[in-house]
Amino acid sequence: xxxxxxxxxxxxxxxxxxxxxxxxxxxxxxxxxxxxxxxxxxxxxxxxxxxxxxxxxxxxxxxxxxxxxxxxxxxxxxxxxxxxxxxxxxxxxxxxxxxxxxxxxxxxxxxxxxxxxxxxxxxxxxxxxxxxxxxxxxxxxxxxxxxxxxxxxxxxxxxxxxxxxxxxxxxxxxxxxxxxxxxxxxxxxxxxxxxxxxxxxxxxxxxxxxxxxx
Amino acid sequence: xxxxxxxxxxxxxxxxxxxxxxxxxxxxxxxxxxxxxxxxxxxxxxxxxxxxxxxxxxxxxxxxxxxxxxxxxxxxxxxxxxxxxxxxxxxxxxxxxxxxxxxxxxxxxxxxxxxxxxxxxxxxxxxxxxxxxxxxxxxxxxxxxxxxxxxxxxxxxxxxxxxxxxxxxxxxxxxxxxxxxxxxxxxxxxxxxxxxxxxxxxxxxxxxxxxxxx
Numbered sequence: 001x002x003x004x005x006x007x008x009x010x011x012x013x014x015x016x017x018x019x020x021x022x023x024x025x026x027x028x029x030x031x032x033x034x035x036x037x038x039x040x041x042x043x044x045x046x047x048x049x050x051x052x053x054x055x056x057x058x059x060x061x062x063x064x065x066x067x068x069x070x071x072x073x074x075x076x077x078x079x080x081x082x083x084x085x086x087x088x089x090x091x092x093x094x095x096x097x098x099x100x101x102x103x104x105x106x107x108x109x110x111x112x113x114x115x116x117x118x119x120x121x122x123x124x125x126x127x128x129x130x131x132x133x134x135x136x137x138x139x140x141x142x143x144x145x146x147x148x149x150x151x152x153x154x155x156x157x158x159x160x161x162x163x164x165x166x167x168x169x170x171x172x173x174x175x176x177x178x179x180x181x182x183x184x185x186x187x188x189x190x191x192x193x194x195x196x197x198x199x200x201x202x203x204x205x206x207x208x209x210x211x212x213x214x
Numbered sequence: 215x216x217x218x219x220x221x222x223x224x225x226x227x228x229x230x231x232x233x234x235x236x237x238x239x240x241x242x243x244x245x246x247x248x249x250x251x252x253x254x255x256x257x258x259x260x261x262x263x264x265x266x267x268x269x270x271x272x273x274x275x276x277x278x279x280x281x282x283x284x285x286x287x288x289x290x291x292x293x294x295x296x297x298x299x300x301x302x303x304x305x306x307x308x309x310x311x312x313x314x315x316x317x318x319x320x321x322x323x324x325x326x327x328x329x330x331x332x333x334x335x336x337x338x339x340x341x342x343x344x345x346x347x348x349x350x351x352x353x354x355x356x357x358x359x360x361x362x363x364x365x366x367x368x369x370x371x372x373x374x375x376x377x378x379x380x381x382x383x384x385x386x387x388x389x390x391x392x393x394x395x396x397x398x399x400x401x402x403x404x405x406x407x408x409x410x411x412x413x414x415x416x417x418x419x420x421x422x423x424x425x426x427x428x
Contacts, residue, residue, distance in 0.1 A: 115332050117332075117378075118328060118332030118378070118382055124383075125384065128379075128385065132386050132387070149387075150399045151399075152387070156386075157375030157378070158368060158372050159375065160374070161371030161373070161374035161378070162371045162375075164332070164375070165342075165374065168331065168332055169331050169338075169339045170339065172367070173363075173370075177367075185367070189365070189368040189407055191410070192407055192410030193403055193410075196405070196406030196407075196409075
């Protein structure tokens with residue numbers, strides 16, 4: 001919120017409390033990454049927006065990569081997923097995802113990351129993987145080994161694909177759904193990916209099994 | 215294949231047979247779009263690669279957009295999906311997708327389209343939608359109204375997400391799977407998306423239903 005255009009004296013509240021500094025930096029980083037994309041956003045600009053020094057940003061987060069990972073809303077939201085067990089997991093993921101993306105109105109850092117990663121196979125790709133690994137950490141508490149290996153990558157891919165269609169391209173069936181419809185259908189889809197079918201790739205013999213295209 | 219650098223006399227075989235012209239143009243277009251991306255590829259370059267005139271490309275395909283859609287291998291492959299009923303649909307989609315993408319080795323026009331669409335919200339986005347609509351046409355013969363509306367968009371999103379992770383970013387769990395493992399797990403995932411759960415977003419009461427984060 002507070003994004004002064006010139007270098008003001010650091011707000012006194014913040015200088016006394018490292019946690020307030022940290023939060024101001026995270027907020028400034030989310031804005032900067034969403035507005036300018038990962039590559040164009042600079043630590044200096046983020047420090048300026050947060051009303052802190054460049055050194056303070058580095059002290060708190062170490063590097064632009066780490067700051068990005070800390071600022072991606074999903075990685076914070078997802079910690080909450082593991083704790084709140086009032087709803088089934090699929091519903092929690094769908095609700096959390098849609099709520100976060102709709103609030104950001106397409107300016108989510110995840111969208112910025114997808115755009116950067118599509119254009120570049122260097123650091124954005126590394127961040128993309130780092131973000132997924134961090135997400136995996138949370139799921140490790142929720143899924144067994146088999147599902148982590150065979151189902152989770154497709155849960156992640158589904159969210160990437162939905163993000164791409166609805167919030168990057170912004171056109172087509174997924175872009176036209178209301179947030180409520182998206183939440184409902186996404187819940188069903190995640191439910192199916194997490195718990196449906198055998199997960200081993202055994203094709204049911206519904207239409208007569210065969211070898212197909214050799 | 216035949217991509218002369220200067221304007222040679224048109225090869226006699228092709229001038230006599232419009233179908234050979236058509237195929238040469240499609241092949242040249244696939245190469246050009248994959249190598250240069252949608253925006254940078256030109257009809258003039260495609261005509262040159264195919265050894266035909268610019269006018270001939272326009273006569274056959276009308277516009278760059280139409281040519282792109284015709285050249286995207288998926289839209290041709292997918293027609294075969296509807297016909298071959300020896301395997302269940304999920305297995306056919308997975309096998310067809312993996313085979314096509316692995317053969318293209320990341321140079322598929324679908325990858326070019328994802329990259330362009332990520333970078334641009336104009337014509338690439340329109341193409342992305344047009345491509346999905348063309349795919350939908352085929353599915354219309356295979357799925358009922360409910361599934362077309364509530365399941366198909368997520369099938370498409372899953373394939374976009376897998377493509378993004380494995381063939382654009384080329385890192386992470388999906389990029390590390392063998393083609394066989396990907397085919398097996400993708401089949402299970404598609405099977406679940408097409409036939410699993412209720413498809414209405416009703417969350418099963420597995421962990422006790424509740425309203426969550428309001």
